[in-house]
Amino acid sequence: MDPSIVDGPAADLLAHGVGSRTDLPLPLGLALYGAGAAILVGFVVLLLFWRTPKLGDGRSGRPLPERLQRAADSAAVRRGLQAVALAIAVLVVVAALAGPEETSRNLAPWALYVTFWVGLVPASLLLGPVWRVLNPLRLVARLLRPLAGAPRGAGRLPALGLWPAAVALLAFVWLELVPAGRTDPDVVAGWLIGYAAVQVGAALWFGEEWFAAGDGFEVYSTLLGRLSALGRRDDGRLVLRSPLANALTTPALPGLAAVVLVLLGSTAFDGLTRTAWWQSGPGAADDVGSGTFGLAASIALVGLLYLAGTRLSGRLGGLPLGSQPRRFAATVVPIALGYTVAHYFSLLALDGQTTWILASNPFGLAGVDLFGTYGNAVDLRAVPPDLIAYVQVGAVVTGHVVGVLLAHERALRLAPRAPASDQLPLVVVMVLFTVGGLGLLFGF
Amino acid sequence: MTGRARLLRLPAVLGMAAVLAAGCAGTDPDDGGSAAGGSTAPSAAAAAAPAEHAGHEDPERAAGRALAVDVSGGRVTGDTGRVPVELGERVTLTVTVDAADELHLHGYDLTAELVPGEPAVVTFPADIPGVFEAELHDAGTVLLSLQVG
Numbered sequence: 360m361d362p363s364i365v366d367g368p369a370a371d372l373l374a375h376g377v378g379s380r381t382d383l384p385l386p387l388g389l390a391l392y393g394a395g396a397a398i399l400v401g402f403v404v405l406l407l408f409w410r411t412p413k414l415g416d417g418r419s420g421r422p423l424p425e426r427l428q429r430a431a432d433s434a435a436v437r438r439g440l441q442a443v444a445l446a447i448a449v450l451v452v453v454a455a456l457a458g459p460e461e462t463s464r465n466l467a468p469w470a471l472y473v474t475f476w477v478g479l480v481p482a483s484l485l486l487g488p489v490w491r492v493l494n495p496l497r498l499v500a501r502l503l504r505p506l507a508g509a510p511r512g513a514g515r516l517p518a519l520g521l522w523p524a525a526v527a528l529l530a531f532v533w534l535e536l537v538p539a540g541r542t543d544p545d546v547v548a549g550w551l552i553g554y555a556a557v558q559v560g561a562a563l564w565f566g567e568e569w570f571a572a573g574d575g576f577e578v579y580s581t582l583l584g585r586l587s588a589l590g591r592r593d594d595g596r597l598v599l600r601s602p603l604a605n606a607l608t609t610p611a612l613p614g615l616a617a618v619v620l621v622l623l624g625s626t627a628f629d630g631l632t633r634t635a636w637w638q639s640g641p642g643a644a645d646d647v648g649s650g651t652f653g654l655a656a657s658i659a660l661v662g663l664l665y666l667a668g669t670r671l672s673g674r675l676g677g678l679p680l681g682s683q684p685r686r687f688a689a690t691v692v693p694i695a696l697g698y699t700v701a702h703y704f705s706l707l708a709l710d711g712q713t714t715w716i717l718a719s720n721p722f723g724l725a726g727v728d729l730f731g732t733y734g735n736a737v738d739l740r741a742v743p744p745d746l747i748a749y750v751q752v753g754a755v756v757t758g759h760v761v762g763v764l765l766a767h768e769r770a771l772r773l774a775p776r777a778p779a780s781d782q783l784p785l786v787v788v789m790v791l792f793t794v795g796g797l798g799l800l801f802g803f
Numbered sequence: 804m805t806g807r808a809r810l811l812r813l814p815a816v817l818g819m820a821a822v823l824a825a826g827c828a829g830t831d832p833d834d835g836g837s838a839a840g841g842s843t844a845p846s847a848a849a850a851a852a853p854a855e856h857a858g859h860e861d862p863e864r865a866a867g868r869a870l871a872v873d874v875s876g877g878r879v880t881g882d883t884g885r886v887p888v889e890l891g892e893r894v895t896l897t898v899t900v901d902a903a904d905e906l907h908l909h910g911y912d913l914t915a916e917l918v919p920g921e922p923a924v925v926t927f928p929a930d931i932p933g934v935f936e937a938e939l940h941d942a943g944t945v946l947l948s949l950q951v952g
Contacts, residue, residue, distance in 0.1 A: 379909045379910040379935070380909065380910040380931075380933040380935055381933065381934040382933065383932060383933060383934060383950065383951075384950075633934075635884065635885045739931045739933065740930075740931055743932070744933070
């Protein structure tokens with residue numbers, strides 16, 4: 360084998376896209392306390408918390424200053440930001456193709472899997488749907504619009520709901536977690552170019568609103584942005600409001616549950632691949648077959664549990680079953696987010712340093728050191744393991760608490776007079792998700 | 804169980820969790836200190852500097868931990884799988900192969916040339932917490948996962 364590409368198979372043995380380390384297993388005590396707290400909270404919320412809807416709705420929120428609103432809504436600001444994002448994206452793809460061949464020295468895999476994919480989480484939690492504002496593909500589609508003519512499929516877009524985004528996200532998490540060559544810069548470049556081509560093509564056919572329905576990254580960022588304190592009132596006014604109220608304004612579009620379950624299932628699979636059980640058992644072959652199977656099985660398992668929980672709750676309450684899963688999907692986002700933080704916090708804080716080191720010299724040229732960081736070494740001791748463990752348990756338990764609270768409020772809005780026991784199946788499923796997530800972090 | 808009984812138990816459990824949290828946080832005071840030092844010094848040499856991790860002067864551990872793996876016909880035997888070692892422990896890893904390759908320990912970024920039949924020895928202080936894979940660079944075979952901490 361050509362020694363210059365050996366980092367591909369080497370790095371892919373780690374659980375996620377790239378990285379030099381994985382977290383220590385969670386201490387048993389912490390895992391148990393986390394699980395205990397999660398179970399307790401589930402039932403305390405059901406029995407003791409508010410008995411009438413309490414959170415604000417789409418009309419709630421404290422308006423932000425007009426000036427801020429004008430800047431955020433300004434087409435010029437958005438095009439400018441998208442142009443910057445496009446320039447960075449092009450640089451990353453060119454670096455992938457023309458930069459150093461070793462994964463450890465190439466900017467692209469680190470920029471995509473760590474800084475962009477994981478960094479999108481804190482950015483969206485803080486600032487709302489940032490990728491909707493920054494999405495460079497929106498600019499590309501806009502520039503190509505005169506050539507393509509009017510969007511002929513625009514009328515059919517609403518019927519698709521968020522299903523296209525679920526497919527796009529599945530394509531990304533499969534790339535991130537399964538194929539052996541996922542860290543090869545060439546593969547990263549090829550995937551990004553292919554993704555951009557498909558997305559821009561679909562946007563030219565369906566119109567620019569395609570991105571809000573079919574671009575996995577934008578839908579992910581928008582979904583996480585609903586857990587920020589920034590939202591839009593029904594009249595379009597930019598407001599500050601409680602993240603809990605904000606989360607419940609998520610439109611229950613068809614496919615929302617699929618998006619959430621792909622996110623949850625793929626993070627569960629990432630956790631699974633770090634356990635000794637998987638590495639020496641079903642995943643021992645470490646090939647595309649076992650990885651694809653594991654990813655599909657993880658998503659199917661969380662999906663079945665979720666469908667069973669929501670449908671059973673709906674049946675108890677006499678609600679229409681068909682739309683039941685998507686009505687509660689937004690309440691599972693905090694649980695998926697808790698997992699994501701638990702699994703990727705250390706990756707962003709530690710291996711994420713690599714992006715800033717390599718950004719100083721994206722093409723690996725002698726003597727180039729743009730930001731004076733190229734000579735730095737990654738400090739894998741920057742975050743002590745105790746802190747990582749507390750962040751992990753804290754994130755999972757917080758996600759669970761918020762998820763259960765949101766589901767409770769949603770249930771009260773749907774059926775104000777229904778007994779709390781109607782919510783039991785969904786609460787039990789949420790407890791299973793959380794205990795399962797802590798179990799994966801503990802390593803079973 | 805009544806709602807009142809559940810109400811009473813919640814603060815008790817939270818209180819216990821807080822005690823546990825405080826206890827754990829105090830157990831490893833020198834973790835923060837070690838972060839100040841530069842981390843991985845890329846080393847092509849077979850033996851890294853035998854620097855002892857400050858604060859871990861336990862005489863029993865000074866002897867270090869000897870790990871050995873053999874690779875023959877693609878099969879890995881010896882100390883394979885998940886191998887736990889103490890933070891700060893000195894680790895001596897001996898690797899014997901039947902085909903030329905290169906050893907790479909991720910995170911610590913240690914490498915060593917592997918010549919068939921000649922055991923290669925890498926000695927280093929296990930001073931970065933986490934789980935790190937040691938693998939054959941060319942074949943991509945994972946030899947072991949070093950669990951430090």
